[in-house]
Amino acid sequence: MKLTFALASGLAASLFAAQAIAAVSIGAPAPDFTLTDSNGNAQTLSHYKGRTVVLEWNNPGCPFVHKHYESGNIPHQQANATSAGVVWLTINSGAAGKQGNVDGRGANEFIAQYHASPTAYLLDGDGKVGHLYGAKTTPHLFVVDASGTLRYMGGIDSIASADKDDLSKATQYVPQVLADLKAGKSPSVTTSQPYGCGVKYGP
């Protein structure tokens, strides 16, 4: 009994440790990364220093992603953000063989299908950057300010559902955070519970 108990607490302790490493936090520097985008170009977060960056976790097969793309919600937010000089990086951390995993061509077809306009669509098939940011759901959103500080992490909006009907009643957090940052203010909402499909990480 004693031995089992000791092992159990050891496991719990290592879970805490994993949590501490994986988590990013509001007000702290957003960890840097480099990923290849759907057109084969390297994309490095720190190269965008001086501009606000939105990170959006994506899985083209997930019904929650459908909700926000078919309705035009995310494409609309991307168009508004990028036309205002914000960098929007869509990231896919789905492992090979799992739902929503795409190659560059698949990603570009997805972008074209929904008239989406991210700055780039990044491929993270080994889940390295997803784990680095603790991305849990699709969608899952992060906003990094011009100095490289994380200012928002969480859900796309305030109503957790797979229903397009809820969009008109929901507060869209990313446009709100971007407007606050543009006005030189601290974002009024800095975290929210992300909702959606689980990110389809590999083993």
Place this chain on the structure above:
Amino acid sequence: MSEPLAITLVSARTTLTAGQPAMLGLRLQHAAGWHTYWVNPGDSGLPTRVNWTLPHGFKTGEIAWPTPQRFTVDGLANFGYEGDVLLPVLLDVPADARPGSSVRVRASVKWLACHEECVPGAATLAIDLRVGSATAMSEPDAAFARARSTAPENGVWSSVARIVGDRIEVEVRGADLGDGERLDAFAEQPKLIANAPPQFSLRGGVPVLAFAKSEYFEAQPKALDLVVARPHARAIRVHAVFVAADLARPAPASPN
């Protein structure tokens, strides 16, 4: 693919009695490998939600959520149900419900069913119930009795929570949590604790559950509501009121 979930609206008794609360339930029958979600779904997912359309004077309560199970998919923690499960809901029957009359109760239900991939679902369900006399009360359905006997138990234990660094510690005084082996705990409120199982210890004989703080934690609420699942006994419901970490510091850990 067959449907991931079959859902039906059921009643504990075939007849209602005016002025007496009745139990309705959503019976969820999951296809093998599929699950739906608890009130706090965990790292991803969505809770099952229901909107009622009721005859005049009737009222429903919240879902009396059964003890959830933990599902770990691709390293993410989810809380919910698999197999055949009943979500009970209390129905208030007005005192002036006319014996002999028939009432129709409608439930509009939305859920998310996942195995690894997820499929949202929605259904509008209805059940017709007859208002009878108190003497002609029918036998309750066995599934409701089972749900009641396995539901998380409210008890006489008292509990406080403290924020200690990046952890939240919950002291549960008066509850039998055994030696802590194979305990699990689920928070009703999201954004407070990380979704990993708790670390168990005894501090001066008092069971303490320690959780990593959620990375989405923002502000200390008044209380944390937990369902603590015990391997060999019914789960318990724990309402832990937050107290300042430096007040009433617990006794140092006992040497055993």
